[in-house]
Amino acid sequence: MGLFAFINHATxxxxxxLWMALLMPLSARIILKKWSSSLSLKGEVALHFIVGCVVLxxxxxxxxxxxxxxxxxxxxxxxxxSQWFLSRR
Numbered sequence: 001m002g003l004f005a006f007i008n009h010a011t012x013x014x015x016x017x018l019w020m021a022l023l024m025p026l027s028a029r030i031i032l033k034k035w036s037s038s039l040s041l042k043g044e045v046a047l048h049f050i051v052g053c054v055v056l057x058x059x060x061x062x063x064x065x066x067x068x069x070x071x072x073x074x075x076x077x078x079x080x081x082s083q084w085f086l087s088r089r
Contacts, residue, residue, distance in 0.1 A: 017052025
């Protein structure tokens, strides 16, 4: 596998974590009008992205390949849990 193919695979592997990391704090700010968080928007996105990457790599290790729906369910639950934790509720 060449360098460009590796970058393509890595980008596509981490894309769900990136989209969840971007959409979760933005949707929380839209839905919850009185939003209070201990981090800035960039901090929240970075934290959610790290949590999502850990979940995706964990799913890859456990199942042997990526793309399992159970891994994506764990991704949504983990990022939502970190969002809930940041909301101090």
